[in-house]
Amino acid sequence: MIKIQGLFKSFGDLEVLKGISYEVKEKEIICVIGPSGSGKSTFLRCINLLEDITAGEVFIDDVKVNDANTNINEIRREVGMVFQQFNLFPHMRALANVAHAPKRIRKMPAAEAKKLAYQLLEKVGLSDKADAYPEQLSGGQQQRVAIARALAMQPKIMLFDEPTSALDPEMVKEVLEVIKQLAYEGMTMVVVTHEMGFAREMGDRILFMDEGLLVEDGTPEQLFKNPQNERTKAFLSQVL
Amino acid sequence: MDFLQNIRFDMIWSYKELFIRGVGITLALTLAGYLGGIILGLFFGLGKMSKKKWIYYPCKYYVDFFRGTPLLVQILLIHLAVIPTIFGHSLGYFASGALALVLNNGAYNAEIVRAGIQSIEKGQMEAARSLGMPFTEAMRSIILPQAFRRMIPPLGNELIALLKDSSLVTVIAANDLLYAGKVVAGAYARFWEPYITVAILYLMLTLVFTKIITYVENRFSNSYVPSPRKRPFTSGSRS
Secondary structure, eight states: OEEEEEEEEEETTEEEEEEEEEEEOTTOEEEEEOOTTSSHHHHHHHHTTSSOOSEEEEEETTEESSOTTSOHHHHHHTEEEEOTTOOOOTTSOHHHHHHHHHHHTSOOOHHHHHHHHHHHHHHTTOGGGTTOOGGGSOHHHHHHHHHHHHHTTOOSEEEEESTTTTSOHHHHHHHHHHHHHHHHTTOEEEEEOSOHHHHHHHOSEEEEEETTEEEEEEOHIIIIISOOSHHHHHHHHHHO | OHHHHHOOTHHHHTTHHHHHHHHHHHHHHHHHHHHHHHHHHHHHHHHHTOSOHHHHHHHHHHHHHHHHSOHHHHHHIIIIIIHHHHHSSOOOHHHHHHHHHHHHHHHHHHHHHHHHHHTSOHHHHHHHHHTTOOHHHHIIIIIHHHHHHHHHHHHHHHHHHHHHHGGGGGGGTOOSHHHHHHHHHHHHTOOHHHHHHHHHHHHHHHHHHHHHHHHHHHHTSSOOSOOOOOOTTSOOOOO
């Protein structure tokens, strides 16, 4: 479903990704772990081209993402993204945050978009906050609205960029529960996370990245219980 | 205190229509310059953020020129050189004056627009684009509505500055407020009464504008949440 081949990314002289290849299959849940600065987030952001790709190829459903002839907007409509800092639109109420994109981009009639948005807010447990502005919501609530917003485009793939890292500890769970719910429904997901418990429980595959390289990948069982690479071992011994 | 006893405001009164007309012209020039300036500012401010050189450089040169030369010079240049060259004759002081104010104000507003847009967190554009919104749609419905709020205070300052700067059109014989004062001064060879009247009228206008700006600033202050309506007889609880 997502195919990444020889992905390189540099910011000026700084090489952040140094040749990554990986393939994500349909309905797989991929958790990406690794130390800060290892390039996890950049890797994720290259998938929907929020970062220009320096070299290499990314395919989504066999369509090359980093191709001048590809309409990137159409690709992005199939790939939802959730950010560490939520990035809700502060000038819109929760309902409008969710309904805006289907209305404007999918040209969905306003009433229908509103209904969809309401259903999605219900799904993330926030139907009572439909009229609230983001500033009136807690971090956990904002992140759940952000998930609903991404789902409103009915994407085939969801990308999560450290979705719980900016949250107070007591709010991490409510967000992870929503993500788990999606996983059970069979959404294809790539999750960059520091939540090892979540990765271990939910991940089909765990990718360990360090210094711009995909150092090791395997099932949670293999990677957490029996890591092969020294760097993986060192990292896990620090975080577990 | 001789001079206080010699003050003769009756001469102003006999010219009151000239002053009223002057206030009208000054207001009309200010509002025309302001509205046109906001539209131009939006246009050139966005242009100055373009990565395309053929868009960026014309916008940059426009802003540099109109911020880097005196408004007085611009007014004379437009009225006596640019417009007669293009149209073959003058289009009157109002057209020239308004055009100069629009172009000048637009240059300042371009910087306000650019700064306002760039002050919006990068994540907002990223979130919009990640949903598949084209750049223009993201700009229009996500970035600009937020940026406009941040532009309100500097745009308010521009309005006050523009009102006062509009007095410069008096050099092309526009019948604005300052011109009314000059006429009276010329007719009587007295300066205190006409110019203090002009000053007071400008002050009254700026005070009114300041009130309006303060209201708008408060209305669109930090929070997007509308302030609760005051209903004295219900113990309204807000969740």
